[in-house]
Amino acid sequence: MRVATWNVNSLNARMPRFVAWLKEAEPDVVCIQETKLKQDAFPYLELELLGYESAHFGQGQWNGVAVISKVGLKDPIMGIEGGRPESEEARAITVDCNGVGIMSIYVPNGRAVDSDHYRYKLRWLASLRRHLDEHFKPTDKLIVAGDFNIAPEDKDVWSPEALLGSTHVSEPEREALRELKGWGLVDSFRHFYDQDGLYTWWDHRGGAFHKRQGLRIDYLLVTEPLETLLNWALVDRNARKGERPSDHAPVIIDFSMP
Protein backbone atom coordinates (compact mmCIF):
# COMPACT_ATOMS: atom_id res chain seq x y z
CA MET A 1 0.00 0.00 0.00
CA ARG A 2 1.43 3.34 -1.08
CA VAL A 3 0.37 6.49 0.77
CA ALA A 4 1.40 10.05 -0.11
CA THR A 5 0.92 13.51 1.36
CA TRP A 6 1.05 16.70 -0.69
CA ASN A 7 0.23 20.31 0.08
CA VAL A 8 -0.89 21.28 -3.43
CA ASN A 9 -1.41 25.01 -2.69
CA SER A 10 -4.74 25.17 -4.59
CA LEU A 11 -5.99 21.96 -6.19
CA ASN A 12 -7.58 24.03 -8.96
CA ALA A 13 -4.25 25.54 -9.95
CA ARG A 14 -2.46 22.20 -9.53
CA MET A 15 -4.96 19.83 -11.17
CA PRO A 16 -3.05 19.27 -14.45
CA ARG A 17 0.15 18.45 -12.59
CA PHE A 18 -1.70 16.57 -9.87
CA VAL A 19 -3.35 14.20 -12.36
CA ALA A 20 -0.05 13.64 -14.22
CA TRP A 21 1.66 12.93 -10.91
CA LEU A 22 -1.02 10.40 -9.87
CA LYS A 23 -0.38 8.41 -13.04
CA GLU A 24 3.36 8.49 -12.48
CA ALA A 25 3.58 7.88 -8.71
CA GLU A 26 0.61 5.48 -8.56
CA PRO A 27 -0.28 6.11 -4.91
CA ASP A 28 -3.15 4.11 -3.40
CA VAL A 29 -3.98 6.93 -1.00
CA VAL A 30 -3.16 10.66 -1.14
CA CYS A 31 -3.57 13.10 1.74
CA ILE A 32 -4.07 16.54 0.18
CA GLN A 33 -3.72 19.90 1.93
CA GLU A 34 -4.64 23.43 0.87
CA THR A 35 -7.27 22.46 -1.69
CA LYS A 36 -8.53 26.07 -1.41
CA LEU A 37 -11.88 24.75 -2.61
CA LYS A 38 -15.42 24.98 -1.30
CA GLN A 39 -16.82 21.64 -0.15
CA ASP A 40 -18.69 20.81 -3.37
CA ALA A 41 -16.07 22.25 -5.74
CA PHE A 42 -13.77 19.26 -5.20
CA PRO A 43 -13.10 17.34 -8.48
CA TYR A 44 -14.82 14.15 -7.27
CA LEU A 45 -15.79 12.96 -10.75
CA GLU A 46 -12.47 13.57 -12.44
CA LEU A 47 -10.66 11.63 -9.71
CA GLU A 48 -13.28 8.87 -9.75
CA LEU A 49 -12.48 8.34 -13.43
CA LEU A 50 -8.88 7.72 -12.32
CA GLY A 51 -10.06 5.13 -9.80
CA TYR A 52 -10.10 7.23 -6.62
CA GLU A 53 -12.84 7.75 -4.05
CA SER A 54 -12.60 11.12 -2.30
CA ALA A 55 -13.44 12.72 1.03
CA HIS A 56 -13.01 16.48 1.22
CA PHE A 57 -13.32 18.94 4.10
CA GLY A 58 -13.40 22.21 2.18
CA GLN A 59 -13.62 25.83 3.16
CA GLY A 60 -13.09 27.95 0.07
CA GLN A 61 -10.45 30.61 -0.25
CA TRP A 62 -8.06 29.05 2.27
CA ASN A 63 -7.24 25.71 3.87
CA GLY A 64 -9.15 22.61 2.78
CA VAL A 65 -7.97 19.00 3.26
CA ALA A 66 -8.87 15.77 1.51
CA VAL A 67 -8.08 12.09 1.24
CA ILE A 68 -8.42 10.19 -2.02
CA SER A 69 -8.13 6.39 -2.15
CA LYS A 70 -8.07 3.49 -4.58
CA VAL A 71 -8.36 0.91 -1.79
CA GLY A 72 -11.62 1.95 -0.14
CA LEU A 73 -12.59 4.98 1.88
CA LYS A 74 -15.17 5.09 4.66
CA ASP A 75 -16.23 6.78 7.92
CA PRO A 76 -15.01 10.33 7.19
CA ILE A 77 -14.70 12.70 10.15
CA MET A 78 -14.43 16.40 9.36
CA GLY A 79 -12.22 18.36 11.75
CA ILE A 80 -10.84 17.57 15.18
CA GLU A 81 -13.19 19.47 17.45
CA GLY A 82 -15.68 16.69 18.04
CA GLY A 83 -18.34 16.89 15.38
CA ARG A 84 -18.78 20.61 14.86
CA PRO A 85 -16.82 21.16 11.64
CA GLU A 86 -18.83 24.29 10.80
CA SER A 87 -17.17 26.02 13.75
CA GLU A 88 -13.54 25.25 12.85
CA GLU A 89 -11.16 25.81 9.96
CA ALA A 90 -10.86 23.01 7.40
CA ARG A 91 -7.52 21.64 8.56
CA ALA A 92 -8.11 17.95 9.33
CA ILE A 93 -10.02 15.01 7.91
CA THR A 94 -9.98 11.43 9.17
CA VAL A 95 -10.99 8.35 7.18
CA ASP A 96 -10.52 4.59 7.08
CA CYS A 97 -8.82 3.11 4.02
CA ASN A 98 -8.66 -0.67 3.93
CA GLY A 99 -8.44 -0.92 7.72
CA VAL A 100 -5.81 1.81 8.01
CA GLY A 101 -6.73 5.04 9.77
CA ILE A 102 -5.72 7.99 7.59
CA MET A 103 -5.57 11.63 8.64
CA SER A 104 -4.81 14.52 6.28
CA ILE A 105 -3.84 17.57 8.35
CA TYR A 106 -2.84 21.15 7.67
CA VAL A 107 -1.37 22.60 10.85
CA PRO A 108 -1.78 26.39 11.24
CA ASN A 109 1.28 28.29 10.01
CA GLY A 110 1.86 30.30 13.17
CA ARG A 111 2.93 33.44 11.28
CA ALA A 112 5.11 34.93 14.07
CA VAL A 113 6.31 33.53 17.40
CA ASP A 114 4.03 34.65 20.26
CA SER A 115 1.33 35.98 17.91
CA ASP A 116 -2.32 35.01 18.35
CA HIS A 117 -1.99 32.69 15.36
CA TYR A 118 1.06 31.06 16.93
CA ARG A 119 -0.88 30.34 20.12
CA TYR A 120 -3.70 28.98 17.94
CA LYS A 121 -1.17 26.67 16.30
CA LEU A 122 -0.13 25.24 19.68
CA ARG A 123 -3.77 24.85 20.80
CA TRP A 124 -4.61 23.15 17.51
CA LEU A 125 -1.83 20.59 18.01
CA ALA A 126 -3.14 19.84 21.51
CA SER A 127 -6.63 19.35 20.04
CA LEU A 128 -5.20 16.96 17.46
CA ARG A 129 -3.74 14.80 20.22
CA ARG A 130 -7.13 14.70 21.99
CA HIS A 131 -8.72 13.70 18.67
CA LEU A 132 -6.30 10.76 18.47
CA ASP A 133 -7.22 9.70 22.01
CA GLU A 134 -10.88 9.85 21.11
CA HIS A 135 -10.70 7.78 17.91
CA PHE A 136 -7.57 5.60 17.93
CA LYS A 137 -5.16 3.51 19.97
CA PRO A 138 -1.37 3.44 19.42
CA THR A 139 -1.80 -0.24 18.54
CA ASP A 140 -4.06 0.65 15.58
CA LYS A 141 -2.76 1.00 12.05
CA LEU A 142 -2.81 4.81 11.73
CA ILE A 143 -1.14 7.41 9.51
CA VAL A 144 -1.23 11.11 10.45
CA ALA A 145 0.05 12.86 7.34
CA GLY A 146 0.25 16.40 6.14
CA ASP A 147 1.81 19.83 6.34
CA PHE A 148 2.84 20.17 9.99
CA ASN A 149 4.47 23.58 9.52
CA ILE A 150 7.13 22.46 12.01
CA ALA A 151 10.69 21.43 11.22
CA PRO A 152 11.31 18.77 13.91
CA GLU A 153 15.07 19.36 14.29
CA ASP A 154 17.77 21.72 13.09
CA LYS A 155 18.84 19.18 10.48
CA ASP A 156 15.41 19.67 8.89
CA VAL A 157 16.16 23.29 7.92
CA TRP A 158 18.64 24.78 5.45
CA SER A 159 20.01 27.29 7.99
CA PRO A 160 19.13 27.25 11.70
CA GLU A 161 20.94 30.58 12.00
CA ALA A 162 18.84 32.29 9.31
CA LEU A 163 15.64 30.97 10.90
CA LEU A 164 16.48 31.83 14.49
CA GLY A 165 13.43 33.37 16.16
CA SER A 166 11.06 32.28 13.38
CA THR A 167 8.08 29.99 13.53
CA HIS A 168 8.46 26.37 12.37
CA VAL A 169 11.63 25.94 14.45
CA SER A 170 10.72 27.35 17.87
CA GLU A 171 11.03 25.14 20.92
CA PRO A 172 7.32 25.24 21.92
CA GLU A 173 6.33 24.08 18.44
CA ARG A 174 8.91 21.30 18.47
CA GLU A 175 7.77 20.31 21.96
CA ALA A 176 4.14 20.14 20.77
CA LEU A 177 5.26 17.85 17.95
CA ARG A 178 7.17 15.63 20.39
CA GLU A 179 4.01 15.48 22.54
CA LEU A 180 2.07 14.31 19.51
CA LYS A 181 4.67 11.68 18.65
CA GLY A 182 4.68 10.65 22.31
CA TRP A 183 1.13 9.44 21.82
CA GLY A 184 2.62 6.64 19.71
CA LEU A 185 3.70 7.93 16.32
CA VAL A 186 7.03 7.83 14.49
CA ASP A 187 8.27 9.81 11.49
CA SER A 188 8.27 7.28 8.65
CA PHE A 189 10.80 9.29 6.62
CA ARG A 190 13.31 9.35 9.47
CA HIS A 191 12.87 5.57 9.78
CA PHE A 192 14.97 5.39 6.60
CA TYR A 193 17.06 8.59 6.44
CA ASP A 194 19.12 10.31 9.09
CA GLN A 195 20.96 13.00 7.13
CA ASP A 196 20.32 16.73 6.81
CA GLY A 197 19.55 18.58 3.57
CA LEU A 198 16.32 16.68 2.83
CA TYR A 199 13.40 19.11 2.55
CA THR A 200 9.75 19.11 1.48
CA TRP A 201 9.04 22.86 1.18
CA TRP A 202 10.84 25.69 -0.54
CA ASP A 203 9.56 29.28 -0.64
CA HIS A 204 8.30 30.40 -4.03
CA ARG A 205 10.22 33.62 -3.47
CA GLY A 206 13.84 34.29 -4.24
CA GLY A 207 14.64 31.03 -6.00
CA ALA A 208 14.79 29.14 -2.71
CA PHE A 209 14.44 25.74 -4.40
CA HIS A 210 17.44 26.25 -6.63
CA LYS A 211 19.48 27.58 -3.71
CA ARG A 212 18.50 24.46 -1.72
CA GLN A 213 16.95 26.68 0.95
CA GLY A 214 14.16 24.43 2.19
CA LEU A 215 12.47 22.99 5.25
CA ARG A 216 11.23 19.49 6.02
CA ILE A 217 7.75 20.25 7.32
CA ASP A 218 5.63 17.60 5.54
CA TYR A 219 5.66 14.05 6.83
CA LEU A 220 3.70 10.91 7.50
CA LEU A 221 3.63 9.89 11.16
CA VAL A 222 2.76 6.22 11.61
CA THR A 223 1.96 3.93 14.54
CA GLU A 224 4.30 1.07 15.42
CA PRO A 225 2.20 -1.65 13.71
CA LEU A 226 2.74 0.23 10.43
CA GLU A 227 6.38 1.13 11.03
CA THR A 228 7.25 -2.56 11.04
CA LEU A 229 5.64 -2.95 7.60
CA LEU A 230 7.47 -0.04 5.87
CA ASN A 231 9.31 -0.76 2.61
CA TRP A 232 10.51 2.71 1.58
CA ALA A 233 9.92 6.45 1.85
CA LEU A 234 10.86 9.37 -0.38
CA VAL A 235 10.37 13.05 -1.13
CA ASP A 236 9.38 13.51 -4.76
CA ARG A 237 11.52 16.58 -5.52
CA ASN A 238 10.73 16.33 -9.23
CA ALA A 239 7.20 17.55 -8.45
CA ARG A 240 8.73 20.82 -7.19
CA LYS A 241 10.44 21.48 -10.55
CA GLY A 242 9.08 22.81 -13.83
CA GLU A 243 5.94 24.77 -14.67
CA ARG A 244 3.62 26.03 -11.94
CA PRO A 245 4.80 23.84 -9.07
CA SER A 246 3.35 23.90 -5.57
CA ASP A 247 5.84 25.21 -3.02
CA HIS A 248 5.65 21.75 -1.38
CA ALA A 249 6.87 18.41 -2.75
CA PRO A 250 4.93 15.18 -2.13
CA VAL A 251 6.19 12.66 0.41
CA ILE A 252 5.43 9.00 -0.29
CA ILE A 253 5.68 5.84 1.82
CA ASP A 254 5.19 2.25 0.78
CA PHE A 255 4.43 -0.62 3.14
CA SER A 256 3.32 -4.26 2.86
CA MET A 257 -0.14 -5.05 4.14
CA PRO A 258 -0.31 -8.52 5.70
Add this chain to the structure above:
DNA sequence: ATGGTAGAGGATCTA
Protein backbone atom coordinates in the same frame (compact mmCIF):
# COMPACT_ATOMS: atom_id res chain seq x y z
C1' DA B 1 18.35 46.69 1.61
C1' DT B 2 11.74 43.61 5.49
C1' DG B 3 13.24 42.42 -0.55
C1' DG B 4 10.93 38.28 -3.41
C1' DT B 5 6.46 34.80 -5.76
C1' DA B 6 2.14 32.27 -5.97
C1' DG B 7 -2.88 31.84 -5.29
C1' DA B 8 -7.59 33.62 -4.41
C1' DG B 9 -10.41 37.26 -5.60
C1' DG B 10 -11.24 41.37 -7.13
C1' DA B 11 -8.48 45.10 -2.14
C1' DT B 12 -5.61 42.80 0.25
C1' DC B 13 -4.77 38.42 2.87
C1' DT B 14 -2.13 34.21 3.37
C1' DA B 15 1.88 31.61 3.03
